[in-house]
Amino acid sequence: MLRTALMLVGAVLMIMGMFFTLQGAGVIMWPADSFMLADRGWVTKGLMIALAGAAVILIGRRAGKNA
Structure with a gap:
């Protein structure tokens, strides 16, 4: 659940940042x-x-490995 939330927030931040x-x-x-x-x-x-969005995505990917 945490991994999914972090990946979603990171993706939204990346899209907004690029926009x-x-x-x-x-x-x-x-x-x-x-x-x-x-x-x-x-x-x-x-x-x-x-x-920042990319960093959140990386944190989410690492959080998924520990769960």
Whole structure:
């Protein structure tokens, strides 16, 4: 159960982080009223969120080996 929850949270964080990164880079211009569009600060923030998601996934994989 813990492994599944960590994997799910990690995946959601990675998807959100990549979405924020692509919005900040100006690749995804949706939704039109978003404050993140073409704002380079969100590229860094999005990558950090995506890396945090990857770390949570790795923790979840290791937690499954011990259970």
